[in-house]
Amino acid sequence: MKKLTLGLAAAITLALSGAAQAQAYPTRPVTMIVPFAAGGPTDIIARIVGEHMSKTLGQQIVVENVAGAGGTTGIARAMTSAPDGYTIAMGHLGTLSAAPSLYPGLKYDPIAGVQHIGLAGGTPILIVARTDFPPKDLKEFVAYAKANVDKVNQAHSGVGSVAWTTCTLLKGQLGLEKMNAVAYRGSAPALNDLVAKQVDFMCDQIPSVFPQVQANTIKAYAIASAERSPALPDVPTTKEAGLPEFQIEAWNGIVAPKGLPADVTAKLVDALDKALKDPATQKRLLDIGTVIPSATDRTPAGFAALIKRDADTLGPILAAAPK
Template sequence: MKKLTTALLAAAAMTSVSAGIAFAQADYPTSPVTIVVPFAAGGPTDTVTRLIAEPMSAELGQQVIVQNVAGAGGTLAGTQVANAPADGYQILMHHIGMSTAPTLYPDLAYNPLEDFEMIGLVTNVPMTVIARKDFEPNTFEELVTYVQENADSVTYANAGIGAASHLCGLLFMSAIDTQVTTVPYQGTGPAMTDLLGGQVDFMCDQTTNTTGQITSGEVKGYAVTTPDRLDALPDLPTTAEAGLEEFQVGVWHGLYAPAGTPPEVIEKLTAALQTALQDENVITRFAELGTVPVSLEEATPEAHEAYLAEQIDLWAPIIEAAGEMAQ
């Protein structure tokens, strides 16, 4: 009888715990949610995150806080969230670097496809090829020729290994079969500062970080890396128009939660993301920055996971051919 009573008490306790967990999931969130950004405040990924944070807060009924954890090409933030409690209170916003990290970092502390639950894609930001305003080439075609003829003296700035500007540079140099001197910085801000100051020749970066400088004439704009011209930069030709069809790249962003986060929590986060992507202010501000929200079909865990796997396969041979793995 005593054993039966003990067993019944244990079962009741387990039922109570399960019910408590289920209730907590159903009641999620009951406190602020943090979106970890792998790069410094003020950069393109930070800008995208802060724009969606407010409408996500309204949908979730809790404040969405943005935390910047910069370093190691975004892998510090990735490691932090991969090891965070799987309860939906700490999630990650990352860009294309999530698909290149497995090849760039042989000792990566996480597997992007196994150590995270996908929440949904957010946006695909076009890239622009820009240069210091007094750089000799005046068109994209002239830039390609100039770089090929002066490869030993030309300098290309990027925001560090794994940054969007680094990846865009790899693809550009692969497309024109020419290697130039690269100058890595600790973030987009310092790279842009030196470009504006004329210390480096050219770079490639997201429209969220370059549109203002191009339209103001602070830098020389050459092309956009998209199939079509952008409304925000109508005078810039596409790289395909300029004769380099194989040089097309966009910097997509997605939201991630730690592996094991309950489906009910992921569902709520995905719903909040989709609400944010339909917000008029988000749509307007994205347009001003030269991008648009993804479709609601793309802002889902299923579409996100499929796209991430596809992008990992796309970038691996390009990075390996360039031999630019982090040590």
């Protein structure tokens, strides 16, 4: 009922004075497009961060799930909408850094063609395997995989997914492009078959896999981030485990259409910053294994640099990957 009254009030105000829109952004709810189905890591981060941003902005941030084409449909929808700050989107490693190399007809340029707001959360990648897979640690895994490249089965959640992109990077670095890759429709079925010992290993984001690692239904070789995760303190980093070049994070960050007014951008950047400084929001993000972005990554410039860095890393490998 409150929502109804608020909505009606906002509607009447707007109808009476069309110019009100520019004066005090935001005067109505902001739509945050999440380019995936509800319930996944990107959606969860968007909702946790969005909830606190709503408090700062004084208007509800409404999450709208627009799934399709590896997330590029939703981002394209947001990037082609009016740059008024009422449509923003939560992009991620795949949609912003990997997509230009995977989708030739992409309708947005994630580096020069969008207004970056900032990084919302980093989700480290883990290399996980079935519990009875012979290698005991990462070094053994690398040796085993190289020696048995035609026997090992890698699972992933579809071409273009985070699990696929990051594992393609790993395989590219190790020269294992020929390894058998078993595609699943999403993370959950792939994980199910890993728990059921049907496939040997996969790479995936920490929010999806860490409950299984904690319960010992799968084992983790390493985490591909600079530091260990508080959610899984026993899992070594790739650097500690002897594969320092494999460093990749499936981050999520907010983008808006190009041409956003400077004051609107500033308000959104500020709201994101405040959300990430809030201890309660921080705790919720940390609980699912997310890394809170550094102060520089939270800024538009820092976020843009991150997108470019990962696009440069992934570009050549994805272009060369056997599909």
